[in-house]
Structures are given as structure tokens and as C-alpha cells.
Amino acid sequence: xxxxxxxxxxxxxxxxxxxxxxxxxxxxxxxxxxxxxxxxxxxxxxxxxxxxxxxxxxxxxxxxxxxxxxxxxxxxxxxxxxxxxxxxxxxxxxxxxxxxxxxxxxxxxxxxxxxxxxxxxxxxxxxxxxxxxxxxxxxxxxxxxxxxxxxxxxxxxxxxxxxxxxxxxxxxxxxxxxxxxxxxxxxxxxxxxxxxxxxxxxxxxxxxxxxxxxx
Numbered sequence: 001x002x003x004x005x006x007x008x009x010x011x012x013x014x015x016x017x018x019x020x021x022x023x024x025x026x027x028x029x030x031x032x033x034x035x036x037x038x039x040x041x042x043x044x045x046x047x048x049x050x051x052x053x054x055x056x057x058x059x060x061x062x063x064x065x066x067x068x069x070x071x072x073x074x075x076x077x078x079x080x081x082x083x084x085x086x087x088x089x090x091x092x093x094x095x096x097x098x099x100x101x102x103x104x105x106x107x108x109x110x111x112x113x114x115x116x117x118x119x120x121x122x123x124x125x126x127x128x129x130x131x132x133x134x135x136x137x138x139x140x141x142x143x144x145x146x147x148x149x150x151x152x153x154x155x156x157x158x159x160x161x162x163x164x165x166x167x168x169x170x171x172x173x174x175x176x177x178x179x180x181x182x183x184x185x186x187x188x189x190x191x192x193x194x195x196x197x198x199x200x201x202x203x204x205x206x207x208x209x210x211x212x213x214x215x
Contacts, residue, residue: 007152012131061159075124
């Protein structure tokens with residue numbers, strides 16, 4: 001077992017950031033790093049990750065709905081994801097690299113859409129009690145930069161069509177979360193070249209692996 005988390009042998013890494021931040025570019029580099037270190041890895045995403053989760057994802061990305069409905073659907077998908085994918089992998093010694101987790105719900109539905117954080121945190125404690133990522137990597141970009149990147153996409157989902165003001169609120173909430181737990185979060189300037197962002201992330205994760213594997 002690790003010094004970072006004595007209860008399970010798998011490492012749980014979550015990637016966060018507003019839409020257009022460039023998370024997808026970095027996910028596979030982290031998977032390759034962990035595999036090169038001889039570790040088993042599962043790459044997954046939220047919402048999604050299971051058959052039910054992917055069906056909920058389609059609803060969330062495409063169907064208009066009220067913010068509370070949106071938040072509850074996020075947690076419904078997460079419940080299945082945790083029980084079917086994340087917990088079994090971690091307990092079996094497999095690392096999990098996840099594109100978004102509960103921090104995203106706190107930022108988007110809390111910071112972005114105004115649902116009280118304490119309400120979302122209470123649901124999170126019910127859905128995945130005691131489970132949280134060992135390391136959260138936030139690719140941080142100003143919403144104006146993200147909007148320019150999203151404008152180049154051929155088709156944008158319901159979240160990607162949100163306003164710059166919405167993403168400013170989401171970004172601010174992400175940064176508040178990171179400031180409250182600096183040992184868990186790595187905030188990376190996503191306006192840098194992808195190669196520079198990748199180097200910062202890889203250097204950080206090498207240190208995380210050393211701490212995680214120590215006795």
C-alpha cells in the first residue's frame with residue numbers, strides 16, 4: 001500500500017479544466033508515463049465510463065435541462081462509474097486516469113450554475129464516500145482563450161456553447177478548489193505550448209509516483 005493512500009494500491013488521477021482547456025492532449029501522455037513505469041492503467045471519462053454513464057452523457061451534452069437535473073444526472077452517472085470501473089480498478093492495483101470527476105460538478109453546476117456547493121458535496125459523500133483522486137491536474141486557461149479554441153470545433157455540445165461569463169465562473173471555482181488543497185492539485189498554465197504543459201505534468205507525476213510507492 002502507498003503512503004499517500006494506505007487503503008488501496010491503485011493511483012487515482014483526475015484531469016480538470018474548462019471546455020477548450022486542452023485536457024485531451026495530455027491524458028494519453030500520462031497513461032504512457034504510468035505504463036512505462038510498469039503500472040496497469042485504466043483511462044476513463046465523466047460523464048460516462050459505463051454503458052449507463054455513456055447514455056446519460058448523451059442526455060447531458062445534448063438535451064436542455066435545469067441545473068439541478070443536470071447535477072443529479074452527473075452524480076447518477078458517477079455512481080455507476082465508481083462502482084463498476086473506478087473502485088474495482090483501484091482496489092485491484094490498477095491506476096485510474098479520469099477525464100473529470102466531482103471537482104468538475106462543483107465547478108460547473110456549483111460555480112457556473114449556482115447550485116450551493118454544500119449541497120453538491122453532500123451528494124458526493126453519498127455517491128463515493130471516502131473516495132477522491134490522489135492527484136488532480138487542472139489545465140487552466142482564460143475563458144477567452146478557450147472560446148477561441150472552441151470556435152474552431154465543427155460541432156459544439158451544450159456545455160461548449162455556454163458563454164464566456166459562465167466559463168469565467170467555472171474557472172474561478174476550479175481555482176478556489178485548487179487553492180484550498182494545494183498538495184492535491186497541480187495547476188498548469190494551459191496557454192503554453194502543449195509540450196511545455198506535458199513536461200510540467202510529467203515532472204509532477206514522477207514525484208507523485210515516488211510518494212505513492214514509498215512505505
